[in-house]
Amino acid sequence: MRILVIDELCPPQLGGIQVRFKGLATQWAAMGHEVHITAIDHLGTSPEEEVIDGINYHRILKDTEYYKNGPFGRKISTIFSYTFKLKPFFKQQWDVIIFCQFPVLPQIFYKLFYRKRAKTAIDFVEYRGSKLWKVINNIILNAADEAICISNHVKQCVLEHRKDHLHIIPSFVDTTDAVSVSKSNYIFMGRMVEHKHPEHAVQGVLAYNKTYGKNMPLQLMGGGGMLNDLKTEYAGDGCITFLGSVDDDVKQQVLANGRILILPSEREGMPIVVIEAMAYGVPTITTDYPGNGTQFFVAEEQFGKVAQPDVDDIAKKIKEIEDNYEAYVARCNEIKSNYDTKVIAQKYLDIFR
Structure with missing residues (x-):
């Protein structure tokens, strides 16, 4: 499969969502799939193109003022710039496009303007229940074919916005090397x-x-x-x-x-x-x-x-x-x-x- 993940940040910046995508993408690449991840370089120090553990990273925009700025903790103008810079990727042929829950706009843009569409999913890891976020959630959760929730609790919250094509994909680790030495x-x-x-x-x-x-x-x-x-x-x-x-x-x-x-x-x-x-x-x-x-x-x-x-x-x-x-x-x-x-x-x- 040819898989595109639309994230907002990527290594060396690894928040919980980025750790999740990195783990999944590394395993998919090891299984023989072609995996690409797009992101914003908010540190301003990383190469635009890089391959790590078989994953093709594309840092298509640099902005050191993006993260933890603006009304949503994100610089709004950068979200728009990032979304428009995704156009060359959206024009390509993909089997699957997976959208990170943040920064919200790319999945809406893809649904509105790209008719020859890949199968799409939104990876939804955190439910925010304010009035404004309920409006945003309703839009983004219905902009993708599948809604993938990190837990049953998140799924129950998402049911307020859509009833079908809901899945639970929890957090994960490599359990094979985890051996307890003591309980001290x-x-x-x-x-x-x-x-x-x-x-x-x-x-x-x-x-x-x-x-x-x-x-x-x-x-x-x-x-x-x-x-x-x-x-x-x-x-x-x-x-x-x-x-x-x-x-x-x-x-x-x-x-x-x-x-x-x-x-x-x-x-x-x-x-x-x-x-x-x-x-x-x-x-x-x-x-x-x-x-x-x-x-x-x-x-x-x-x-x-x-x-x-x-x-x-x-x-x-x-x-x-x-x-x-x-x-x-x-x-x-x-x-x-x-x-x-x-x-x-x-x-x-x-x-x-």
């Missing part, structure tokens, strides 16, 4: 920013240790604006270790020694860190915020606990998992193969057969 550390993985609430992970573990007479360590991986303040605040507590941004080798080592993942975020779709932890037999505790889609996945698959967004309840949920720990590990090991990269990549393409 609690883990937080994510950016140190307000809506991720790393401080709740720290306080929840400290509350658990104090309440139940334990001395369990917590390792936190991730950079961000809160990191230095948190390191200063908890500098005297030997149970808490801030690792900052880490490479893949360190991340795999931490996961291999992980015991429970604590993810107290306000806003998530279906973060890959949950699947990464599951692959190592590490159950998850997440929180009951309305915008946290992870809670529904954890509850549906029953490999962890959903806590109230309260430090004491996080500590209580840690205790509940510890009291039946082997059962949660067994559940992780039972279901992890369903989220292997090869399985999900094939499932994705089967939609277009």
